[in-house]
Amino acid sequence: MSSTLGVLLKQLDPSLTIAMVERLDHIAQESTSGWNNAGTGHAAYCELNYTPETAEGKINASKAFDINASFEVSTQFWAYLVEQGALPEPQSFINPTPHVSFVWGENNVNYLRKRFEALSNSAQFAGMEYSEDPEVLKQWMPLVMEGRNPNEKVAGTRVSWGTDVNFGALARHMIEYSQRAGNFDLYLGHEVSAIKRQGIDWLVTAKDKHSTTPLELSARFVFLGAGGAALLLLQKSGVDESLGYGGFPVSGQWLVCKNPDIVKQHLAKVYGKAAIGAPPMSVPHLDTRIIDGEHALLFGPFAGFTTKFLKLGSFFDLFASLRPSNLIPMLKVGLTSFDLIKYLITEVLQTRKSRMVALREYYPQAQDHDWSLAFAGQRVQIIKKDPKTGGKLEFGTEVVAAKDGSLAALLGASPGASVAVTAMLQVIEKCFADQLKTSAWQTRIKTMIPSYGQSLTEDAELLKQVRQHSLTTLKIIPPTA
Template sequence: MNDGAPIEEVDALLIGAGIMSATVATLLKELDPSLRIVVFERLTRVAGESTDARNNAGTGHAALCELNYTPEKSDGSIDCTKAAKIMECFEQSKQLWSYLVERGLCERGSEFIRSVPHVSFVTGAEDVAFLRKRFALLQQNPLFRALEYSEDPSTLARWMPLVMSGRAADVPVAATRSSLGTDVDFGALARAMFARLEATPGFDLYLDHDVRALEQDADHQWRVRVQDETLDAPLRYRAKFVFIGAGGAAIDLLDASDIVEGQGYGGFPVSGMWLVCRNPDVIEKHHAKVYGKAKLGAPPMSVPHLDSRFIDGKRELLFGPFAGFSTKFLKEGSYLDMPTSVTADNILPMLHAGIRNVPLTVYLIEQVLQSTEDRMNALREFVADARTEDWTLEVAGQRVQVIKKDDEVGGKLEFGTEIVSARDNSLAALLGASPGASTSVSVALDLLEDCFTERMQSAPWREKLRAMIPSYGTKLADDEALIDRVRAHARATLGLDA
């Protein structure tokens, strides 16, 4: 990797300027302001991939409406473990964001987060019974106590007039609603976080800089080659710690790092599309994020939902996502991304995962082949009188699901997020995209616990962590007084309703 360019030494080098690198860099700089940190982004703008508001659904995932976080098991019982975990994670995110807003992140929290009620909506006797049971179980956790439940069509019409209008009276319906729900513009948040970081000594963000290669030296430091696209010149860096926050491209960079822990991973890209409403009268009639149940065979992230959004401060209405398939790992990636990611290490896990997920492939093919009218009909299950002329189709971000080795079945497709870190803790990569940006704070904390273990346990860092995130190291569900305190603080600083 020696091309004659001078080497710059840094403490931490972060690849990608999405919400994940913004969060990791912010936490590190708060914990140790003396660290020298650089971030490289291949695009000419911050948050241009999945983190951009139009590329994701903007749901502050807190398990208040997403039915896939409370799966029904074969014995009919409902597992609320994942819902409880995601709620705890989102509460941590709100605590860090509140701390940052108080310290000048932006003028008002509403620049990136707004209260939008979260609603789960089901129809038919079987799903109504499921929702009723789910509600009763969630009520046992104090974090979900404010959730409301109703089977009364007139109450539901008050919660979501657009969805209840024109609906057959003889079909049982039920919904849960929470005023704790939020819509988050993760693009605006990441931009604000990077702007704040750029005003800090010892931090630099370079746009239009593509990280091309990484290699580890005997002293465990990383030599990183970056292409400065503005000058068409190579740059060389040496870093004590590298974070691969490259979204869908993380798999390739992890492979390039050659760490043993990164072997055998593959990626399966799932693209997305929204129907976006263009009629202000329709947009005004809806104020909620209404999540339904996923269709049989559908991947968990393609649960249909009708979302009130606030993008660049403007109210919008989006329906989707409709899943699709593209071999790109990033929206602005290359169609060769998936084919060229296949290596001797991951070919077997990928083949095994492919064989085991034929229904998913069939589902994605069906989704890709849908006509505008097919998509409008899916929307009409939510908005019975939706008119085709009020809606246009827009492309969302790419999600790359993780395929990993599995001793029993050869290879598995996973829908979660995974941190892969080097044994010597000098490098970490974030793979997968769900539940995503909402849990960026807890993911970043986990990553720092893996890679900065000693310092994360030191008294000064723990004290600072508790100042930023009062629930850090505790389980909020066990401390109702703390729940009330952190939520009241978030309401006041972020301008939320509940």
């Protein structure tokens, strides 16, 4: 998020001076790291939690349309940066990987059929394939279908132009470009300890892990893009807009296979249905991953609970976030989220054997010795005030900005990095509203993102044009497609 915002702002105004403060000694080692997330270019092609079924049996696809449009904005921006030479060859951070939804059992098959019908009639999902034929599904995902009960009712959908994204590599590329562009300072190994008003500016103080001399930076605008720790930093700022927000941390684990004989048989991100009460990022999926040239398969994630807000954070993070303003919302969520709590307890108690049983629902012939357990990144879901219930748990991301636009933070999790460009455009719209009204900024932003200010959900022809250009430039589809 932070690297995206930095590059957007430098494109809009090259004269800006930007500093980035990172608590670790290397870039993008927390949630953005390729091994700490699924790497799915979330476009709502395969993620069933974005299309819930209502009590009346209808599919609510509104979130899917919004997320799909947001991902199109991201690919437009990445394609622009590739064309400008700001990003290297696309294969270094994004690769074509079909997005597949897979279900079994009559009720689930009926659901997927209705989902396909609700989505495929729109231009955004035109070209999505649907099948209940085991032979067709075997072509899409051989490992998933091999050894499966032939009498089992199954169904799947596929979008061939899905993507696997190494967000860690993408962030590093953007920061390297920012350094080449100039007027950009990167401070690694510095942990922010204070954010205080200083007249019309902010004074940001950070501790240097390798020195006793603190770093002090004065800035007219501050963005807090620290993953789960963004909440703690937002609270340090003392802005009124931080009041009432809390965080619910969820940890994750993956089963990882790097056996090349197995990995080469699966090229897809295969998503299923989540367990009752499961948070959105815990939808089970069997993924092709391409991270810095290394191919692997990931299955999971298996959720858990911890009081850390970062993978390399402190067990005191949750307690440090408690404030009089967020105690009631957090208590209300804790007392009403029985399904989620039950789910997390079940996940925490899982053994290796039970995890392999879960894997074999998606890959029936999986062998224990081919898979190892790895820890994913931390995710902190938003808890906020609610006038009706007193507090509610939000799934997704949310931009929180000070009234005067001098400070902003990004809270929440999935779909996260996939919609980074849309999220950071929201920051710019809230915090740089006057500049954005100028013809210079309008011209530049529409050069970077041709669809800016227009609806890709409503304008099918515009969608077709920008999607073709983005997918061709990023080498997701061949130029002749």
